[in-house]
Amino acid sequence: PGAFLLLLAAQFASALADNALLIVTMALLQQRAMPGWLAPLLKVAFIAAYVLLAPFVGPLADAFQKARLMTCMNAVKICGVLALVFGAHPVAAFLVVGVGAAAYAPAKYGLATELVRADQLVAANAWIETAAVTAVLLGTGLGGFLVSPWLLAQASHLVADAFDPVLPSLLMLLAVYLLAGMLNLGVPDSGVRHAVESLHPRVMLRDFARANRALWRDPDGGLSLAVTPIFWGVGATLQFAVLRWARDTMHLTLDRAAFVQAAVAVGVIAGALAAGCWVPLVHARRMLYAGVAFGLLMIVVAFTPRLDVAVALLIVVGAVGGLMVVPLNALLQDRGNALLSAGRSIAVQGGNENASVLACLGVYAGLVALDVPQAGLMAGLGVSVAAALAALLWRQRSRERRAAGHTEEWRAGAKA
Numbered sequence: 001p002g003a004f005l006l007l008l009a010a011q012f013a014s015a016l017a018d019n020a021l022l023i024v025t026m027a028l029l030q031q032r033a034m035p036g037w038l039a040p041l042l043k044v045a046f047i048a049a050y051v052l053l054a055p056f057v058g059p060l061a062d063a064f065q066k067a068r069l070m071t072c073m074n075a076v077k078i079c080g081v082l083a084l085v086f087g088a089h090p091v092a093a094f095l096v097v098g099v100g101a102a103a104y105a106p107a108k109y110g111l112a113t114e115l116v117r118a119d120q121l122v123a124a125n126a127w128i129e130t131a132a133v134t135a136v137l138l139g140t141g142l143g144g145f146l147v148s149p150w151l152l153a154q155a156s157h158l159v160a161d162a163f164d165p166v167l168p169s170l171l172m173l174l175a176v177y178l179l180a181g182m183l184n185l186g187v188p189d190s191g192v193r194h195a196v197e198s199l200h201p202r203v204m205l206r207d208f209a210r211a212n213r214a215l216w217r218d219p220d221g222g223l224s225l226a227v228t229p230i231f232w233g234v235g236a237t238l239q240f241a242v243l244r245w246a247r248d249t250m251h252l253t254l255d256r257a258a259f260v261q262a263a264v265a266v267g268v269i270a271g272a273l274a275a276g277c278w279v280p281l282v283h284a285r286r287m288l289y290a291g292v293a294f295g296l297l298m299i300v301v302a303f304t305p306r307l308d309v310a311v312a313l314l315i316v317v318g319a320v321g322g323l324m325v326v327p328l329n330a331l332l333q334d335r336g337n338a339l340l341s342a343g344r345s346i347a348v349q350g351g352n353e354n355a356s357v358l359a360c361l362g363v364y365a366g367l368v369a370l371d372v373p374q375a376g377l378m379a380g381l382g383v384s385v386a387a388a389l390a391a392l393l394w395r396q397r398s399r400e401r402r403a404a405g406h407t408e409e410w411r412a413g414a415k416a
Helices: 002-031 038-063 066-085 090-115 118-146 149-158 167-186 201-217 219-248 254-278 281-302 307-339 342-369 374-415
Strands: none
Touching: 002 038, 002 066, 002 090, 002 118, 002 167, 002 254, 038 066, 038 090, 038 201, 038 219, 038 342, 066 090, 066 167, 090 118, 090 307, 090 342, 118 167, 118 254, 118 307, 201 219, 201 307, 201 342, 219 254, 219 281, 219 307, 219 342, 219 374, 254 307, 281 307, 281 374, 307 342, 342 374
């Protein structure tokens, strides 16, 4: 338990800085008078690292001590923040931070899988997702504070004209990344090592392709791999959509809009904790119903004129999303660990999920550049999610009916 708690603390600190950094860098774009469509491309650059490195980070996590690998990846994130401090293009700097995060993820989830028993996996995932989403919530709030007009005005008196007013904010985030690195150093080694065929890029690409096929062909693994990328792709897009909706529709400043965005995170925490307490692994597939509700509620939010009602609805959106994704995430990890290994299965999961995030954000950035109305964007997103998850639910129910029919035929044959 102590090792797992230390892992949670390290993950929380690193994710807290990641999410605050996104808000601070968006403010940096505004200060440098860069176009608005670059904001979602920050996340695109971050996620592109996950997709490009997916075939390689799994074997690395399996071959080396995971906690030490996480420490090294925090150092890479620090390099990205330093690049921002010294004037690098924000999208390029975010790509560097994404490289660190991409290798961090399979080591984190793989180590969690190795530290707990299979029957504790849903609860462990609930705590991991709760820590991650709490980091989103508090990180977004911290980012909003760090770009508040008062703080930026104070900073402009402290820094030289050669630096951006967000420099003190970036230095604060550097301190948080350093804290995360020190916590990672304290996480003990699980002692688990998996044989890696080769660290040659071509061999790792072939192994990743084989692992990907194995998980997609597994009934439970394939279902989870279809659902979790939808959730995280839409969730990442919703992060920017809610910010823009709050600023354009509710006329809020960026720092206040960041707190509205945090309402979704509050809901996800509640849904994740509820799933960890009440949803056993064998019932994970039933949570597809919550996914359909997740999409339908997004449509309602898009056309809600009152801020207080919209915030309440966003909390519910997050809750049903967390209720769906935590059990299915645990199911995917359980099947991945059985079919492959902890690091390789998490790398496959991350590759699929982040490819979905990349595609969703790319489409969203294009629609924003075309000045598509925000309410229409959010409603279209909700319709797409509800339809996709309803189709997966129908397919799952059909599979279960066929399996039940085959069982009845076998019993009838056995009696005869």
